[in-house]
Amino acid sequence: MIPEIGQFSLILAFCFAIVQGTLPLVGVWKNNAALSNLAVPAARTQFAFVAIAFICLDYSFYANDFSVLYVASNSNSHLPLAYRLAALWGGHEGSMILWVSILALWTMAVTLFAKSLPETFRIRLISVMGMVSIGFLAFIIFTSNPFERLIPAALDGRDLNPLLQDPGMVFHPPVLYMGYVGFSVAFAFAIAALLDGRLDITWARWTRPWTTVAWVFLTLGIAFGSKWAYYELGWGGWWFWDAVENASFMPWLVGTALIHSLAVTEKRDAFKVWTVLLSICAFSLSLLGTFLVRSGVLTSVHAFATDPRRGVFILMYLVVVIGGALILFAWRAPKVGLGEKFDVVSRESMLLTNNVVLVAAAGSVLLGTMYPLLMDALGAGKISVGPPYFDAVFVAIMAPGLFLMGLGPLAKWRKASLPEIGMRLRVAAVISLVSALLVPLLMGKLTLMTAVGVFLGIWVASTTLILLVNRIKTRKIATPDLVENLKGIPLAFYGMLLAHFGIGVFILGVTLVKGYESEQDLRMDKNDVAKIGNLEFRFDGTQEIAGPNYMSSQGTFTVTSNGKPVTVLQPEKRFYPVQGSVMTEADIGPGVIKDLYVSLGEPLENGAWSVRIYIKPFVQWIWAGAILMALGGILALTDKRYRILNKKAAKEAQDALEVFEA
Amino acid sequence: MKARHKRFGLIAVGLILLVIATVLITKSFKSNLVFFFTPTQVEKGEAPKSGSFRIGGLVENGSLKRLPDGLHVQFKVTDTAKTMLVEYKGILPDLFKEGKGVVAEGKLNAIGVFEADQVLAKHDENYMPPEAAAALKAAKDAKAKEDTK
Numbered sequence: 067m068i069p070e071i072g073q074f075s076l077i078l079a080f081c082f083a084i085v086q087g088t089l090p091l092v093g094v095w096k097n098n099a100a101l102s103n104l105a106v107p108a109a110r111t112q113f114a115f116v117a118i119a120f121i122c123l124d125y126s127f128y129a130n131d132f133s134v135l136y137v138a139s140n141s142n143s144h145l146p147l148a149y150r151l152a153a154l155w156g157g158h159e160g161s162m163i164l165w166v167s168i169l170a171l172w173t174m175a176v177t178l179f180a181k182s183l184p185e186t187f188r189i190r191l192i193s194v195m196g197m198v199s200i201g202f203l204a205f206i207i208f209t210s211n212p213f214e215r216l217i218p219a220a221l222d223g224r225d226l227n228p229l230l231q232d233p234g235m236v237f238h239p240p241v242l243y244m245g246y247v248g249f250s251v252a253f254a255f256a257i258a259a260l261l262d263g264r265l266d267i268t269w270a271r272w273t274r275p276w277t278t279v280a281w282v283f284l285t286l287g288i289a290f291g292s293k294w295a296y297y298e299l300g301w302g303g304w305w306f307w308d309a310v311e312n313a314s315f316m317p318w319l320v321g322t323a324l325i326h327s328l329a330v331t332e333k334r335d336a337f338k339v340w341t342v343l344l345s346i347c348a349f350s351l352s353l354l355g356t357f358l359v360r361s362g363v364l365t366s367v368h369a370f371a372t373d374p375r376r377g378v379f380i381l382m383y384l385v386v387v388i389g390g391a392l393i394l395f396a397w398r399a400p401k402v403g404l405g406e407k408f409d410v411v412s413r414e415s416m417l418l419t420n421n422v423v424l425v426a427a428a429g430s431v432l433l434g435t436m437y438p439l440l441m442d443a444l445g446a447g448k449i450s451v452g453p454p455y456f457d458a459v460f461v462a463i464m465a466p467g468l469f470l471m472g473l474g475p476l477a478k479w480r481k482a483s484l485p486e487i488g489m490r491l492r493v494a495a496v497i498s499l500v501s502a503l504l505v506p507l508l509m510g511k512l513t514l515m516t517a518v519g520v521f522l523g524i525w526v527a528s529t530t531l532i533l534l535v536n537r538i539k540t541r542k543i544a545t546p547d548l549v550e551n552l553k554g555i556p557l558a559f560y561g562m563l564l565a566h567f568g569i570g571v572f573i574l575g576v577t578l579v580k581g582y583e584s585e586q587d588l589r590m591d592k593n594d595v596a597k598i599g600n601l602e603f604r605f606d607g608t609q610e611i612a613g614p615n616y617m618s619s620q621g622t623f624t625v626t627s628n629g630k631p632v633t634v635l636q637p638e639k640r641f642y643p644v645q646g647s648v649m650t651e652a653d654i655g656p657g658v659i660k661d662l663y664v665s666l667g668e669p670l671e672n673g674a675w676s677v678r679i680y681i682k683p684f685v686q687w688i689w690a691g692a693i694l695m696a697l698g699g700i701l702a703l704t705d706k707r708y709r710i711l712n713k714k715a716a717k718e719a720q721d722a723l724e725v726f727e728a
Numbered sequence: 729m730k731a732r733h734k735r736f737g738l739i740a741v742g743l744i745l746l747v748i749a750t751v752l753i754t755k756s757f758k759s760n761l762v763f764f765f766t767p768t769q770v771e772k773g774e775a776p777k778s779g780s781f782r783i784g785g786l787v788e789n790g791s792l793k794r795l796p797d798g799l800h801v802q803f804k805v806t807d808t809a810k811t812m813l814v815e816y817k818g819i820l821p822d823l824f825k826e827g828k829g830v831v832a833e834g835k836l837n838a839i840g841v842f843e844a845d846q847v848l849a850k851h852d853e854n855y856m857p858p859e860a861a862a863a864l865k866a867a868k869d870a871k872a873k874e875d876t877k
Contacts, residue, residue: 410734448764448859455760459753587818589798648822667819670798
């Protein structure tokens with residue numbers, strides 16, 4: 067019964083999405099208030115029905131209802147409850163339910179919080195989001211029904227893939243999707259503005275907080291995913307340039323370009339057409355990511371040919387959404403206007419370079435990701451693009467952009483002076499150059515890559531601090547009190563500082579772990595000691611333990627440094643009987659300076675094991691940097707200019723608009 | 729310098745940088761393409777003599793041998809038509825099993841043994857790596873063609 071309610075709710079949600087996505091647009095066009103007023107109630111009802119469907123499906127997981135095919139394929143009665151509930155997004159159909167639920171959630175948020183927008187604009191916005199929803203609901207209902215019954219019911223489920231049985235599974239997909247799907251709001255803002263034919267400073271001010279929220283989620287989602295891969299895949303990598311990872315990274319790059327371009331549009335009324343294009347691109351890449359990850363095209367383009375319905379559907383949908391948006395863009399963009407002019411050396415030009423760099427980086431990732439798929443589809447043979455391509459090209463493209471990150475925020479709008487910026491940054495330049503030589507020497511080896519990496523990391527971080535000092539200095543005329551001065555700086559500015567500082571921390575982490583990690587594969591008998599640097603790893607043997615739904619051989623390693631105890635690590639080799647699969651669970655001793663990482667390979671004779679031991683210096687800085695970026699985004703949001711709930715601001719915006727219209 | 733000249737200079741610099749970037753990207757891209765060959769193709773000598781490539785197929789049953797140091801392994805990869813010997817030093821992935829699909833990346837050494845520096849098995853129990861599946865299919869198709877002749 068419950069699954070049928072869920073299925074029925076999905077169909078109703080689809081009907082309401084059609085209402086939401088079409089009638090209000092007609093209403094605005096024909097000036098028919100009865101039709102345009104449908105937008106908000108239709109969107110909210112759609113949300114309610116999607117939520118019911120989501121709850122019904124998750125209830126089936128909770129209740130171990132193995133008469134539902136999807137539940138039987140992705141869960142098992144022995145699976146712990148938290149993973150049963152998260153197993154909803156463990157497969158294709160459920161991920162789509164998560165996608166459409168989060169889209170409905172964002173739409174709901176727009177109906178609740180975007181009250182300051184002019185009525186017609188708000189209706190168009192909600193309606194465009196309805197259109198996006200129609201496609202995904204149709205996709206689920208016609209090709210990927212998660213409520214399909216299995217008759218007769220299975221005695222027990224086939225279990226969730228053991229790789230996914232991890233706390234990361236509970237948080238990573240929803241957070242990542244919040245980011246992915248969140249760009250649909252920026253997309254809807256852009257489409258609504260194109261339909262409106264008006265795009266000004268107020269438009270940018272409305273769009274910015276929504277885009278920033280999505281970006282914060284996406285940043286955290288990617289960071290979670292990377293951390294998860296690091297400890298769960300068992301082999302110590304944190305980024306593989308895998309197509310699935312690239313699928314989430316491309317929208318992030320373009321989204322980052324977008325939040326910067328929006329800043330220019332808001333502050334200077336410039337980059338208008340470009341901002342709209344970026345909004346469209348960011349969401350298009352999100353859709354492309356969904357297509358790559360969800361159509362089965364990655365496992366094989368031939369699998370795609372044997373069950374073409376899903377892939378063809380998403381492909382058609384991509385063409386309609388992206389193509390439609392771009393046609394609308396080509397038709398209406400001239401009306402939007404290019405915006406204010408600026409000098410060759412100015413903050414605008416630096417932000418433009420930032421945008422070009424980020425988009426070029428996204429383009430190079432796109433090339434590396436899609437080329438093998440295209441070649442395979444054309445029958446030109448199986449090819450893969452190696453990670454060295456991504457490493458080399460990505461670093462080469464990003465490096466100049468990261469250098470400019472130091473200059474940009476100090477440059478004045480419209481026209482800046484390079485000598486003046488140079489004077490301000492000379493301390494940072496010296497510090498960065500000295501560290502670029504000193505840090506690698508201290509770590510034991512100087513290479514070009516580490517020197518450049520350390521230089522850029524310290525450069526970005528130190529210029530950010532100088533920016534703060536500079537900001538205080540320029541205020542000092544008003545009050546000499548430091549605390550007062552710090553308080554007087556808007557939160558958004560601190561947000562920017564924190565996010566940029568996070569980039570610096572991230573670069574240092576990446577550089578040092580890439581340059582100085584050490585890896586050893588060893589055969590270890592019981593009581594063998596492996597000496598790595600000044601650390602000794604003693605293997606104390608393994609013991610058999612039983613988990614809730616697995617058996618495990620747990621090894622114990624006592625780590626000492628020159629005889630003094632450091633930590634005890636207990637990596638496991640787990641066996642999950644339901645799927646008959648083996649999983650390596652690494653154990654990690656995390657630290658600010660370095661991580662100690664031990665994995666069990668395979669059992670050899672007489673209680674010996676093959677063992678892999680890593681020392682990963684500064685690897686935690688990678689995720690610390692990402693978290694700082696996200697915190698920066700959150701701080702920027704709390705700035706009073708963007709308080710979407712602020713009634714006064716809402717009224718002011720409305721008044722300003724009335725003046726504008728009059 | 730007039731604003732127009734400045735703008736022209738900027739565009740010129742931008743274009744030059746763009747050309748350099750494109751050349752570098754293309755070069756790096758070409759040198760990092762890893763091609764895939766089936767054991768049959770390797771036997772025919774189609775695979776590069778030096779340089780990395782990928783092979784794929786099934787791990788032949790009973791072929792997995794571990795050398796006494798516990799870290800060097802040897803196994804045979806087959807596409808059901810031809811078989812090749814692979815050597816690898818390191819820990820095999822969790823899903824590596826005899827009779828299951830596998831993809832390995834590495835080089836041929838002087839005596840024609842494939843020295844893998846990476847063994848990939850990023851698939852679940854049911855699913856075959858696409859390259860491995862392609863290798864089996866190619867061998868099957870070739871056989872069918874033989875039979876009809």
